[in-house]
């Protein structure tokens with residue numbers, strides 16, 4: 134009887150502990166799509182929304198092989214997505230990457246706001262050499278034959294080696310072209326700590342003149358990067374990133390051409406993860 138009472142009261146308390154965690158809404162925007170990563174602990178993200186990418190993709194000389202194992206990719210059961218790098222007994226790295234089946238086109242005549250709440254695993258920065266979490270978008274044309282960077286890429290947030298700096302980057306046109314690729318046009322901002330922070334990109338097509346349209350990056354509402362159509366200076370290159378269908382990617386890469394290589398201090402597992410609270414898309418009214 135005593136045990137049954139405890140169980141009943143625990144069950145009653147559970148919904149409070151794992152209350153649905155939705156994206157914030159804004160008075161001057163309509164929420165048009167979100168994934169709040171609800172589901173049971175250990176489940177994979179909703180396959181209606183996401184493709185789970187597996188294998189060694191070979192980009193940027195990265196070390197990881199992507200798997201769909203829950204040690205690399207899972208829902209927490211508390212309305213979050215967790216992506217964690219792992220190292221096997223041979224010293225080889227695995228990790229997780231998902232790409233959205235959902236696509237959106239920044240709305241003509243409006244502002245389209247996309248954002249995700251993200252935190253990092255609690256391992257010390259000294260134990261994160263080589264770890265490279267990212268929240269980013271690619272032009273859907275890249276899934277249908279258009280080469281990179283011509284397909285367009287908008288990186289909302291990237292972080293390397295656990296350092297408390299977030300990078301936002303635009304890639305377009307051709308290597309050596311309008312977006313300074315392969316480096317891209319980049320801005321950065323400090324991150325106060327490894328806890329939850331809100332990463333947002335606003336595509337502003339309210340001006341009919343494409344040269345006055347902008348893509349703007351924010352961390353916790355603080356603007357840290359902006360690129361205008363005029364700065365890109367080529368209509369087709371701008372249209373690929375601001376007038377065309379884009380899809381979302383969340384991944385944690387390991388090593389490669391940008392971060393340091395992982396070293397003997399790098400600790401695999403959820404302490405080096407990227408955790409995502411929600412992903413949302415809004416259009417201005």
Ligand SMILES: *[C@@H]1O[C@H](CO)[C@@H](O)[C@H](O)[C@H]1NC(C)=O
Nearest residue numbers: 259260262393396397398399
């Ligand atoms: C690994 O790299 C980190 C970050 O640069 C550094 O703090 C740490 O001392 C390095 N550890 C080893 C064993 O090289």
